[in-house]
Amino acid sequence: MRFEGTADYVADKDLMVAVNAAIALERPLLVKGEPGTGKTELARQVAASLGLDLIEWHVKSTTRAQQGLYEYDAVSRLRDSQLGDERFNDIANYIKRGKLWEAFAAERKCVLLIDEIDKADIEFPNDLLQELDKMEFFVYETGETIRAVNRPIVIITSNNEKELPDAFLRRCFFHYIRFPDAETLTRIVEVHYPGIKQKLVSQALAQFYEIREMAGLKKKPSTSEALDWIRLLVADDVQPEDLRTDAKNALPRLHGALLKNEQDVHLFEKLAFMTRRQ
Template sequence: MHFQGTDAYVATRELSVAVNAAIQLQKPLLIKGEPGTGKTLLAFEVAKALNKPLYTWHVKSTTSAQQGLYEYDAVSRLRDSQLGNEGVGDMERYIKKGKLWEAFETDESAVLLIDEIDKADIEFPNDLLQEIDRMEFYCYELRRTISAKHRPIVIITSNNEKELPDAFLRRCFFHYIRFPERETMQRIVDVHFPNLPGELMTKALSVFYGIRDVKALKKRPSTSELIDWIQLLMHAGVTHDDLTDLEVLREVPPYLGALLKNEQDSELLAALRAKGR
């Protein structure tokens, strides 16, 4: 198994090395980076490139580690018992398998995405230590241990909203996705828009990185927002000359709402453009 990116996902050499190192070490790959840099998409592309099934567990603030293993529906069992329904003694009917359980029982190694782990409670990563380390857990209702048939490739993403516990970090291989440099970004844009005129590509990237270089922005635009913006430019027939003219006239770029997501940043950029900066 060797990952080098896909036709739809440009992976830098550093990212490819990290993915393959985590697979070799049989450790979870912990991915951090700015929002919109392709952290979540990475798991989908690794599964696609290696031709493996994918299980996705999107973590929320209310998510518990137990939900990734299984949930026991005691209420339904009690109701069935009171109504005299058949099959009450079959405990498996009342067990809802979590994403870890599903990934553990596949007949081949799968890719398991634990997305935005830092959204949950601070104890959430610690509650998964043993299961991720040993690749097994005990189901008390069924009185049996659920072990992975094949160790899944575990990819965990974090937006750095919370510090993760040291004990958890020791069990992971870590990689930070740096924001793409202009050359890498051009390759990414080429994947999405192979027919984009070269002059428009150059000018659009110049405008984009110029906005990102504004120090006082609350939220700098990301890769995904650049893709949306270029799509709008192409749909509207905006040309390289149009963007150049706007710069000369000290006006903000069209469809700025695709790049900047709050009024403070929009007003700041407009003020800077009016001053010729």
């Protein structure tokens, strides 16, 4: 069982090595990188490439580790006991399976995505140490132990918003997705927009990388934002020569797809003002 990329996802050699190493070691793959570099999509493409089902657990700031295992609805059980509902006699009726339970109980091997783990509380990763390591957990209400029938391929993503505990990192295989160079990003564009004019792509990406490298930029545009921008350029039938930055107007065409806060817009406007004064 080896991941070798897909026709819809451009994966470099190092990324494929990382995925296959995690599969061989049977350890979670922790993937970090800038937002919009394809971390979440990686799990979907690994599942598609290997012909496996995908279970997605999208973590939020309010997400608790216990929710990934199961949740016990004691309030509903109390209400049913007062109403004389027969469901009360079986406590299993009030237990909702979490995403880890779904993955452990799957009849065939699957891919489990734990997306943006760094959004949750700092203790969240620690609370999943044993479950991800031993691939089992105990359900106190029913007294049963849930063990993985088939050990899932676990892919965990992080935007590096906060540091993860050392004990958690020790149990993972780590890979950082570097921002793609111009050649790789050109291939990504071709995958998403087959037959696109190469001259437009070349001119657009040249300007895109100039924007990313501008000093003082608060948020650098990502791969997904580059794709959105190029899509808009094609939709508006923008010609390559029209993309050249006008000294009197430093803002790129359709800049709302690339610049996502007023500070960066003002930076370009200030640059245009200084250029005009000169």
